[in-house]
Amino acid sequence: MHANNEIGTIQPITEIGRIAHENNIYFHTDAVQTVGKIPVNVKELNVDMLSLSAHKLYGPKGIGALYLRQGVRIEPLMHGGGHEKGIRPGTENVPGIVGLGKACSIAKENLQMDAQKLTSLRDMLIDNVLAENEDSYLNGHRTKRLPNNANFRFTGIEGESLILHLDAKGIATSTGSACSSPKLEPSHVLMAIGLKEVEAHGSLRISLGHENTEEDIKYTITAIKEVVEKLRKMSPLWCASS
């Protein structure tokens, strides 16, 4: 992954790609989280293949793209029809393709401005949440991070209770990846970066979008503080240090 979907960490794809190519290994990256958020250049990233999804950059759902470096051949998973050079059979989703193209073009135009704005809102959120809540932590890298991602954990609190209480205050968040929200297992990402199971269950993922304002962030900081305090009062796992 170019950037992780849960904790927003941007991976050193350029370096990994160089190592892969020095060893004659084809290299694919999932750039679904980064296209439209940070600069993505397939040459600079040293990738042979890259996938992206329109709905992650304000384009339509139901359409994505796979970049294949010229000369790279892949085996299709589905057969018949011969569309898209035999790689993906089926009548092309023309409105979706046009929408993806337009979304990319708009994203490119606004990339620097959007990234700056989101980074500033993200940092305001992270700094204040960590400062105002005892025993709170940021999951993932502090700076090598998607402009729009914050992922916290709060000792003694279940992530599920946190998102339900925030939802009641009009704030939509998640505990891990939306893809696996019906599953109850702790996030494999948080387990992989070395958290204990109880810590991984206490995570809160917040994604910002380009419509968010400073007001939204201030409201969220206050809401998190209120909910964390309320939940800790009820928590058998929490003993206040004060």
Added chain:
Amino acid sequence: MHANNEIGTIQPITEIGRIAHENNIYFHTDAVQTVGKIPVNVKELNVDMLSLSAHKLYGPKGIGALYLRQGVRIEPLMHGGGHEKGIRPGTENVPGIVGLGKACSIAKENLQMDAQKLTSLRDMLIDNVLAENEDSYLNGHRTKRLPNNANFRFTGIEGESLILHLDAKGIATSTGSACSSPKLEPSHVLMAIGLKEVEAHGSLRISLGHENTEEDIKYTITAIKEVVEKLRKMSPLWCASS
């Protein structure tokens, strides 16, 4: 296939399904051509699985559906995410799904009227083309046929020349399946129903839509007659019987 995409023949799916079930065999039908054109009822058809596509019934491109009878389990081709009961991973194309639903609902409402209108236009086209052009034939069944499909062949004429000349007159047709139009092989469907290669190359597929009028059909009948006569004058394969 419930109905063939090239020659429009409606297959005896109900009977095939009964035989399949008597022998404990799961039965899938591709109903892409029939949904929205003729009545489709999974129970009456004796199918365990049925696939359909929205853009074939005036819905959006990029969305389709697979009907699975309750209790039927299938292996996914793609993995991860767990969406759609683990069968098809990926963020759901919500606008597409809604569009497919709406298209089905409109199609159902108008089904009988549309089918009657199209059948009458189709029959007018078939009867007149066969009557007005010497050595012309209908491919596929005369009556067990999609309301919107006509597929002709004309001795001594290449299908490709036919569609180019009709295109110049504003009539969009094809020689076989649009999926395989970049290929130069004769239609496997026409070969399978027993045509010789030279006959299969001479086919002309015309699909009608619910915006077509009697005027369109009259114009098309005249255009075909003109083009067929013109091409036969140039054809080394054609000796007029008169």
